[in-house]
Amino acid sequence: MSEEVKLKEQVVEQPDSVTIPPPADDAPYHHIEPFLHLSEQPLFGANKVLLILNQRIDIDLISLCKKCDIIVCADGGANQLYDYFPDEQSRIRYLPCYIVGDFDSLRPQVKSYYESRGCIIIPQSTQYSNDFMKCIYCIQLHYELKNTHWHEMIDTVNGLAELWESIPHSNHEVKLYVLNAIGGRFDQSIQSINQLYILNQSYPNLSLFFITAYDVIFLLKKGENYVTYESRSVFCKEGIPSCGLLPMGDKCVVLNTFGLKYDVREWTSQMLGKVSSSNSISGEDGFIVNCSDDIVMNIEITK
């Protein structure tokens, strides 16, 4: 066969259950573990942060809190954390480490409750970045300047960004579980996705997972991605879990997948064209996606 034969764009239907071997060792790949926060096993090593944005919390918060080292609330996200708990006894067990934002939503009573219990309150009035980005700076500073009193000298306009830009970065790996980034007002959801792409370019040390009541949403990175989990039962009660590959960046994305129900080969995906939605996960403990550019993935959570 001529080497010039163009690889054919196609869809291959797989059985409901397949086992995909890991990528060959000799080529670099991105290893992504989107369900560590649901695993029964303790999460050693990685830095893990729960970031709560302002919207009603409709997931099992407590098991997520237990998996994370610190909780950070963006402005009115603190109201949501406060309101989630029915009583003081449970509320005081899950205190945020930081509350950050312009505080146009934070209720005064919630602010003083958490302040009096030692939470660090960081007002940032600038309108040139949103509360989500302000929290990203705070989280990066937390790991970079650990065991210093860095937060005591923060300017209240845009001090977090200014301090972050003035220090050298050692790029600590952080797994960041974000609640309420997706599913509320649609412009906020899409801005979250925009920032998912942009943050990956600026800070690839951050692994973001947007958690909703329906799914987990994260970025697959240009190149080879090996997505793994102990078993599908970690995130799926019964049947096979749904998923999507969503080309929401500024380019079309050529995809090759191994371990989805409808695997694709040399498949060009783009908005206004073909988008793989309502696909599902066949891989028992993982699957592989090769993509010509960053692409958003979501996987259904049913437990």
Add this chain to the structure above:
Amino acid sequence: MSEEVKLKEQVVEQPDSVTIPPPADDAPYHHIEPFLHLSEQPLFGANKVLLILNQRIDIDLISLCKKCDIIVCADGGANQLYDYFPDEQSRIRYLPCYIVGDFDSLRPQVKSYYESRGCIIIPQSTQYSNDFMKCIYCIQLHYELKNTHWHEMIDTVNGLAELWESIPHSNHEVKLYVLNAIGGRFDQSIQSINQLYILNQSYPNLSLFFITAYDVIFLLKKGENYVTYESRSVFCKEGIPSCGLLPMGDKCVVLNTFGLKYDVREWTSQMLGKVSSSNSISGEDGFIVNCSDDIVMNIEITK
């Protein structure tokens, strides 16, 4: 000043309240009325359809039902309509005209309930289009073949699409209010947006409005868009309503706006770049958006 001076990209902050005159009569524009379904006044003339997809209903359904001529349910959307009502007395007042889909979600009891009350059940087993698209064909056929018994001869695999493609189209104008297209599993939300763009190209006679508990989402079309409403109080309880302009197609979009809080001039918007989110509506009874290509808009609803 030289005619060659490039128009400058900029953001202009407006007062919270402005009145924008309509576009000049001599140039064509798209007139969009996204809040007719919330207006106190009756909606004469236009064909109005409520399409319910499968997800829990979290808005005031009854006032929306009253504004629409017919209700169409996509598969398990009928379960949601059924479950919305606490008793038979209210349930029987809002019956769907059609239930369409592959029926992998429709509960048998719900199917027989609605069937016995005269609703038209149209099974369509093809997996080459989703339940949303099957309903679009059904709605188009409803207006095209009114007062015939067209639905009695539909093939159960892909008959709706086949019938639609076999007849001439007179392109009836239809306002389509869609529930549960956005806000559930993220791949389904993004596929809905993809179809919003694609349907506008194929069937510009359909005006789609995705309704959520937070906002209404619709397409602004390439060219001049004049978006009007009786007053902001129709959709906003207090303060000024938030909005976003979301370039989710396959191109960047150059924007000029008149009547937003942060109006933009010659502003190039694109994913991975600048996206106007958390903007708001200053126009008392309307605003204008000129765009170099189709773009998604959302406007917050707080009443």
